[in-house]
Amino acid sequence: MNAKTVITILLLAFVVGSAAYMIVSEMRDTPIPAENAEPEAAALQDSIPSTHSIAYYFHTTERCMTCRTIESYAYEAIVTGFKDAYDSKKLQWKAVNLDETENEHFIDDYQLHTKSVVLSKIQDGKETQWKNLDRVWDLVNDREEFIAYVQKEAAVFVE
Amino acid sequence: MDDWFFAAMTSLWLGILTSSMPCPLATNIAAITYISRRVNNPRLAIGYGALYTIGRTVTYIALGMLLINGLLSIPSLSFFLQKYMNKLLGPLLILAGMILLELLQFNSGSNRLGQWIEKRADSWGLWGAGLMGVIFALSFCPLSAALFFTNLIALGVQYQSGVIFPALFGVGTAAPVTAFAVILAFSAHSLSKAYNRLTQVEWWARQTTGALFIFIGVYYCLVHIFHIIT
Numbered sequence: 494m495n496a497k498t499v500i501t502i503l504l505l506a507f508v509v510g511s512a513a514y515m516i517v518s519e520m521r522d523t524p525i526p527a528e529n530a531e532p533e534a535a536a537l538q539d540s541i542p543s544t545h546s547i548a549y550y551f552h553t554t555e556r557c558m559t560c561r562t563i564e565s566y567a568y569e570a571i572v573t574g575f576k577d578a579y580d581s582k583k584l585q586w587k588a589v590n591l592d593e594t595e596n597e598h599f600i601d602d603y604q605l606h607t608k609s610v611v612l613s614k615i616q617d618g619k620e621t622q623w624k625n626l627d628r629v630w631d632l633v634n635d636r637e638e639f640i641a642y643v644q645k646e647a648a649v650f651v652e
Numbered sequence: 653m654d655d656w657f658f659a660a661m662t663s664l665w666l667g668i669l670t671s672s673m674p675c676p677l678a679t680n681i682a683a684i685t686y687i688s689r690r691v692n693n694p695r696l697a698i699g700y701g702a703l704y705t706i707g708r709t710v711t712y713i714a715l716g717m718l719l720i721n722g723l724l725s726i727p728s729l730s731f732f733l734q735k736y737m738n739k740l741l742g743p744l745l746i747l748a749g750m751i752l753l754e755l756l757q758f759n760s761g762s763n764r765l766g767q768w769i770e771k772r773a774d775s776w777g778l779w780g781a782g783l784m785g786v787i788f789a790l791s792f793c794p795l796s797a798a799l800f801f802t803n804l805i806a807l808g809v810q811y812q813s814g815v816i817f818p819a820l821f822g823v824g825t826a827a828p829v830t831a832f833a834v835i836l837a838f839s840a841h842s843l844s845k846a847y848n849r850l851t852q853v854e855w856w857a858r859q860t861t862g863a864l865f866i867f868i869g870v871y872y873c874l875v876h877i878f879h880i881i882t
Contacts, residue, residue: 607730627798
């Protein structure tokens with residue numbers, strides 16, 4: 494068996510293996526049971542003010558470098574700009590994986606096109622206002638401007 | 653009219669911006685090497701570039717028309733393409749690279765299908781550039797998805813332009829690749845003529861293209877299928 498044949502076999506095996514892995518992972522993607530999370534969620538719910546806001550970062554299982562930068566700048570903007578509101582849970586940070594079945598509804602709820610930062614205001618258990626901060630992709634190369642943009646938008650939700 | 657012209661130029665700029673970002677870098681390199689491998693024939697290299705541009709442009713027009721006329725949901729299409737096209741691209745590029753390196757051959761003696769495929773391989777190479785444009789255009793990364801599905805479609809909806817704006821975006825995404833390929837094809841042609849080694853240059857160009865396709869294909873599999881590299 495010459496080197497050319499060996500390389501061909503190895504590459505074909507890699508292609509077939511990749512295809513098989515892709516199919517198996519797709520079939521394995523089942524919803525995560527929510528029961529275990531409920532007691533913890535209920536306990537947390539007690540400490541959350543009836544009027545509060547959430548800064549969501551929506552991502553997928555694949556995390557690109559630019560996406561990680563967006564997440565880190567947005568988190569920094571929230572935590573450093575609204576320390577009191579963040580500590581008292583009036584403004585919360587949630588990173589949500591859209592590839593998890595129970596989170597797929599967010600794609601339609603907020604008309605998401607890609608990884609996104611969304612602000613949401615909750616009053617007495619109901620969402621009264623939300624905004625997709627779609628300029629985050631334009632500003633990702635300018636940290637200061639990015640943080641100023643997120644803080645300016647979040648200030649409206651924290652009022 | 654001024655507003656419309658400004659929006660049209662913005663569409664072109666969004667395309668150029670997309671092509672200059674790091675995320676489509678691997679596919680840009682694949683496209684450049686594929687197009688410029690025809691170093692012996694600058695006309696053919698330009699033809700490859702033109703068909704690559706047309707492939708991308710037609711794809712964005714089709715998507716633009718479907719989305720702007722509300723025939724498809726932007727969120728579901730955007731996430732579907734980002735999730736599945738990049739997964740498919742890895743194995744496809746490896747197979748294409750294997751064909752370029754002649755690790756996979758269709759010729760099997762008296763097999764009429766094999767002979768028929770081999771006779772048409774050259775013209776398929778030309779159409780292959782168009783097909784590559786279509787496939788690469790559909791392989792959205794998060795950044796290109798943000799620019800196309802958010803900014804460009806918003807402009808298209810505002811000005812009811814489902815054809816011209818997506819077309820300009822397509823030309824923009826392909827422009828740097830095509831321009832580079834043309835320059836490369838011409839300079840390689842002059843070089844090879846100067847050294848009178850056209851056949852060797854052609855051979856090396858083909859090997860480099862095949863090897864790069866396989867390398868980029870493996871990279872795409874590791875990133876998008878196995879999630880080993882982020």
